[in-house]
Amino acid sequence: MATMQFDLVSPERRLASFEVNEVQIPGADGDLTAMPDHSPMITTLRPGVLKVSGAEGEKSYFVTGGFADITGPSATILAERAMPIEEVTAELVEELISASQARRSAAKDGAADVAAKYHADLTATLDAIVGR
């Protein structure tokens, strides 16, 4: 089966880099799956879960946002904050949600919708993760 290079990088370090068969990406306009030889594409991300499946099985990462740069032979995810889903803790959930809440109440007019959507996506994702 064809594989593609998958990289997950945060501003502070490279979190993952290996060959995969497919990547499920939480795009801003909806989820999408990138497989080898996908047409070149750049999409922004919403808070959600990134799923990759490769030779070693499936792996999931939680991302708070960022963007994905997909080319035929590779998929690079640039996430502001990302971690393996197993490392999401209750404290972190609290922290993220309260930060997002604060931002939502501080945002005005145009930014308010964006902040509200971000908050909704974030809570939905985190609830799903923690409630597993």
Add this chain to the structure above:
Amino acid sequence: MPNLKDLKNRIASVKSTRKITKAMQMVAAAKLRRAQDAAEMARPYADRMEAVMGGLASAVGKSDGAPRLLAGTGNDDVHLLVVMTGERGLCGGFNSSIVRKARAHASELLGAGKTVKILTVGKKGREQIKRDHADRMIGHVDLSDVKRLGYSNAADIATDVLSRFDADEFDVATIFFSRFESVISQVPTATQIVPAVFEAGGADDSGTLYEYEPSEEAVLEDLLPRGIATQIFTALLENGASEQGARMSAMDSATRNAGDMIDKLTIQYNRSRQAVITSELIEIISGAEAL
């Protein structure tokens, strides 16, 4: 001529100074390694970000719908200088050279009749700039409690700068920091961050045509603030490495100077000790002869 006891005390004190500078040098060397590793690890993100932004900016930049962060306000009157320095001294000319660069830039702008506002990051820079630009300083970011620089520190600075931009407080923003070249060479650098400048063509050099989702403009709108935060983060990391590098070489030469001084003082000490012995001998001999 100082007496023997004074000399002995001097030597002891210079020796303990040498121990301190030696220790500081070793600590700086260890920290430098860590700072360099951090800068190394941040590189993939920054490079990719730059490439994507470059491609996007050259695609959208010319159209009328370009975001303000890229196109600018259309004016060039109010300049914001973000001066990044260290929180601590004892690192040679590191802080002063950044401040000197910023000051030269500020006086050039003032000479051209522009308004200058200054935001400082790091205590040392603020102290030096306060002397002649106290009324132009609009803020200060304190990083002295930060043990390990994280992206969130940079993101906070970026948010601050961007909210000032949205409030029309300035037209052009430039960051001042020191680029790390090697342990002995750190180059004070000025980079304009608002309106954003990117080397054109980045992502396009492979010739691939990207599809953007939701749209080129929306992606660019979303990415620009991140790009600026990334630039600030890179600058902070470079600065961190430069500071440690500068401290390391400053402490190295301080240690060497202390060593030279100890040698000189020891020679002086031995000479005066011998002089004392000689004069004692002369006294004894001349006393014996007189008998």
